[in-house]
Amino acid sequence: KNEVEQSPQNLTAQEGEFITINCSYSVGISALHWLQQHPGGGIVSLFMLSSGKKKHGRLIATINIQEKHSSLHITASHPRDSAVYICAVQGGGADGLTFGKGTHLIIQP
Amino acid sequence: DTGVSQDPRHKITKRGQNVTFRCDPISEHNRLYWYRQTLGQGPEFLTYFQNEAQLEKSRLLSDRFSAERPKGSFSTLEIQRTEQGDSAMYLCASSLVGGGGAFFGQGTRLTVV
Numbered sequence: 001k002n003e004v005e006q007s008p009q010n011l012t013a014q015e016g017e018f019i020t021i022n023c024s025y026s027v028g029i030s031a032l033h034w035l036q037q038h039p040g041g042g043i044v045s046l047f048m049l050s051s052g053k054k055k056h057g058r059l060i061a062t063i064n065i066q067e068k069h070s071s072l073h074i075t076a077s078h079p080r081d082s083a084v085y086i087c088a089v090q091g092g093g094a095d096g097l098t099f100g101k102g103t104h105l106i107i108q109p
Numbered sequence: 110d111t112g113v114s115q116d117p118r119h120k121i122t123k124r125g126q127n128v129t130f131r132c133d134p135i136s137e138h139n140r141l142y143w144y145r146q147t148l149g150q151g152p153e154f155l156t157y158f159q160n161e162a163q164l165e166k167s168r169l170l171s172d173r174f175s176a177e178r179p180k181g182s183f184s185t186l187e188i189q190r191t192e193q194g195d196s197a198m199y200l201c202a203s204s205l206v207g208g209g210g211a212f213f214g215q216g217t218r219l220t221v222v
Contacts (some may be wrong), residue, residue: 099151
């Protein structure tokens with residue numbers, strides 16, 4: 001069973017700061033997902049990646065397969081980025097996802 | 110098709126009652142997943158379908174839980190004799206075999222009183 005650890009669990013920052021959220025997992029995977037969950041809302045998939053780096057607007061996700069580690073970065077953070085960010089990994093074959101517990105991000109104006 | 114939809118969004122039920130949730134995946138997606146998320150925790154995998162076949166069930170899915178995907182399209186998740194511990198957000202996701210991201214529905218929030 002894959003163990004997924006996220007850090008930090010909680011993060012409060014000022015508007016405009018550069019944000020980094022980390023995710024480590026214990027067993028090799030076929031893909032890693034970064035998800036965003038707003039309070040009371042559903043989950044939005046931000047990225048799925050299996051190698052390298054992806055960028056979408058102010059969001060950047062990187063993964064290092066050898067080190068079993070991924071990071072999600074937010075540049076020029078904004079209060080609307082406040083949400084829970086969840087890392088989820090997908091094993092080989094037809095496995096479901098294994099989720100981290102999430103990072104609760106608050107961006108203050 | 111604008112994405113994965115779940116119905117209802119919220120359900121309050123008395124302990125001991127049965128409840129059924131529905132998930133409509135993205136139409137061409139052949140994989141469908143159910144997850145449960147309790148307060149302050151990440152989602153936990155419950156079960157997974159490829160087309161109409163239920164290929165994997167978590168040990169979290171007790172005998173009171175049953176899921177179906179009869180025609181390989183929408184899926185239902187039924188909980189019989191609900192307990193207070195069943196209170197959670199139930200999430201559905203769909204994807205394509207062979208790649209692509211998992212797309213999530215908005216979830217059904219169940220409260221058992």
